Structures are given as C-alpha cells and as structure tokens.
Amino acid sequence: MLEVKALPLEELRRRTSEKWREYPEDVLPLFVAETDFPLAPTVAAALHDAVDRGDTGYIASRGPLADLFAAFARRRFGWDPDPARMRSTADVSMGIVELLRCVTQPGERVVVMPPVYPPFYELVAEAGAEVERVPLRDTGTRWEMDLDGLRSALQDGARAILLCNPHNPTGTVHERASLEALAELAEEFGAAVVSDEIHAPLAQPGTGFTPFLAANDAARRVGYAVVSASKAFNLAGLKCALMITAHDETSAVVRSLPVEVEWRTGQFGLLAAVAAFSEESDPWLDGLLRTLDANRVLLEDLLARLVPGARYRVPDAGYLGWIDLRPLEWGENPSRRILRDARVALQGGTPFGAEGKGFVRLNFGTSPEIITEAVERIGALVAR
Incomplete structure (x- = not known):
C-alpha cells in the first residue's frame, strides 16, 4: 500500500x-x-503519455473503460455490473440531468433528500422538473432516509428520486435494507431512482457500501447509477462519468440518449478514468x-x-x-x-x-x- x-x-x-x-x-x-x-502515479503516467503522443482528439466509440469499471466494482464493492449497460458522459451532473429528462415530464416532481449537494436543486430544474424535499432523518447517531416521507411523496405523484449514495454532505453510507426499501417503494409507484455514486470509491472499509443497482431486483428494474473517478482521484476538470443500468427497460432509456451526450466525455477524462479504475491504482x-x-x-x-x-x-x-x-x-x-x-x-x-x-x-x-x-x-x- x-x-x-x-x-x-x-x-x-x-x-x-x-x-x-x-x-x-x-x-x-x-x-x-x-x-x-x-x-x-498511474493516472499521471497515462496523462503524460497522452500528451507525448498528442492523443487529444475525440473519444473512441469503443474502449476499455466499461470493462475496467466493472472489474473495479467487483473488487471494491462485490458488484458485477454489465459493461454492455454502461455509457459515458462528461460528468455526474450531466448524467443526472439527461436521465431525469428521460424519466420525467416537464413540471413533474423529483424527490431530493436534504441536506444534500446544492447542485441537485439546479439539476432537477435544468431537467424541467420540480423539486420535492424529503429530508433525511437524524436519529441522533446517524442520518437515514425517511421511508414514510418518501412513500407520501410518491403517493402524491413524485415521479423520480434523486439519491446521493454515499450521501453528500453527511458522508452517510446508506444501509442495504434502506436501499432495498427505497427500490421497492419506487417500483410500487412506478417511479425511477437516479443514484449519484460519485463518492462510492471513497467509502471506508467496513462501512458496508452497497451500490444502488446491487441492492435487490427492484433496484435493478427502477434504477440508474452515475459514477465517476473524479472525486476519489481529483479529476473533476477532465470530464468523464458513466451512466449504468441493470435492466432491459432502463438500458433502452440510456441507449436512446443522443450520441452527443456520450461525445461530451473528455478524452483526458476517459484516459484518466481508465487508469484510475485499473487494478494497478x-x-x-x-x-x-x-x-x-x-x-x-x-x-x-x-x-x-x-x-x-x-x-x-x-x-x-x-x-x-x-x-x-x-x-x-x-x-x-x-x-x-x-x-x-x-x-x-x-x-x-x-x-x-x-x-x-x-x-x-x-x-x-x-x-x-x-x-x-x-x-x-x-x-x-x-x-x-
């Protein structure tokens, strides 16, 4: 180490x-x-090599990123996502907006769980939807999702839930049972869950981090995850994230996105992410x-x-x-x-x-x- x-x-x-x-x-x-x-060092070497060979063009339509992230997820989280169900974009925020546009109609409501990453409010608005707030519950020892509040919001017509997993700013790793219950609620009411998992590589050992799409079958049917190496490896300026699904219907949604969504991925961001998710890192x-x-x-x-x-x-x-x-x-x-x-x-x-x-x-x-x-x-x- x-x-x-x-x-x-x-x-x-x-x-x-x-x-x-x-x-x-x-x-x-x-x-x-x-x-x-x-x-x-692996990331720095990859970027230096790219500069040396002038590798500064468009991203390739085929590359190793999805396979490397799948292997990373298996090693780090015990999760086995399908590389064929992944598509890149510029960053997690862009991925969230594009997915929310697909799963909501203008004016429909998206649940967020404050206190939460401030751009969430703006991303919902950018997607043409409206924010519905269901605050986290402070138990006195940890923060947890308010499942009763989520049920009420969904009963009242909210069409999607924007999840932060692990949560920013509290640093909470949501318990698997809570994620399972969230997925079942979403499926019951025909809602989608978009899970921002940018902090996932920074979950401390022993905290039991569960990727949303690995929580249960319901999560795989209703969920979308957006992941990136940018927080753990400090690559925010290089622009690369992955949108991931685990079911035929949600995968079809991601495939339907315009090719420009994927082409906004930065070449240096992609090369850096390939290095970051490799076992050598x-x-x-x-x-x-x-x-x-x-x-x-x-x-x-x-x-x-x-x-x-x-x-x-x-x-x-x-x-x-x-x-x-x-x-x-x-x-x-x-x-x-x-x-x-x-x-x-x-x-x-x-x-x-x-x-x-x-x-x-x-x-x-x-x-x-x-x-x-x-x-x-x-x-x-x-x-x-």
Missing part, C-alpha cells in the same frame, strides 16, 4: 483550480470538493483511504478540544465533514464569520437546504497540518 500525503501549501498555491483561486492567500480554502494530494486508493481515515478522526479530536459546542459525526465515506455549529449561535451561515474573522473558507450549510442552517462543510482531503491550523483559527473565535 502506498502512503498518500498532501502536497505542501506553497505547492498547492501554484494550482489554478477553483479551490486555490477563489480567495486571497491568507485564506485556508477548505470549501469546494477538491483534494490536495498528488495524482495517482488500487494501492494508491487504499493509501488515500487510510489518509482520509486518519484525517476524519483528527478532525473529530480537534473540534472536541478547540471548538467546544461543535457537533460532528465522523463520516462513513468521502472527505467532507458536516459540522453543526448551532450551539455557538453564529447565525444561519457561520461560514461567513469564519471566513471574515478566521480566514478559513468553508462551505456554508444553507445551500444544502433549510436543514443546513447553522452548519458548515469542511473539506479534510488535505494535510493534517492544514486541518489543524484551520480548526485552531476557528477555535480562536470561540476563545474570544
């Missing part, structure tokens, strides 16, 4: 991506979902998961010691910490005060839905030193 360590701050500040260009250099940026690690991914495991626990310790009153539940997956700062009484959007007075940029909770008021999302996909300094700066506000 490789040791995966974040790059030094001075090197990170040479990057030109959103994370490192949005704020002045005195701000520690822990908001947008980019990580601070070097590229996996597993040691790097395992090393990344170990680093993130240490970071998620470090964040818990730092908050407990330095920001008394902050409430944080160690996430099952990903590198995003969902932190409840309501006990500090810093208002509906405490990220504003933290940016102004501590010079730490976090994602405010309100764009995730009304359930995010008083919360912040902190990206711990970085070095322990940066995490520590960020929480120390926030803690100094409490000490005042």
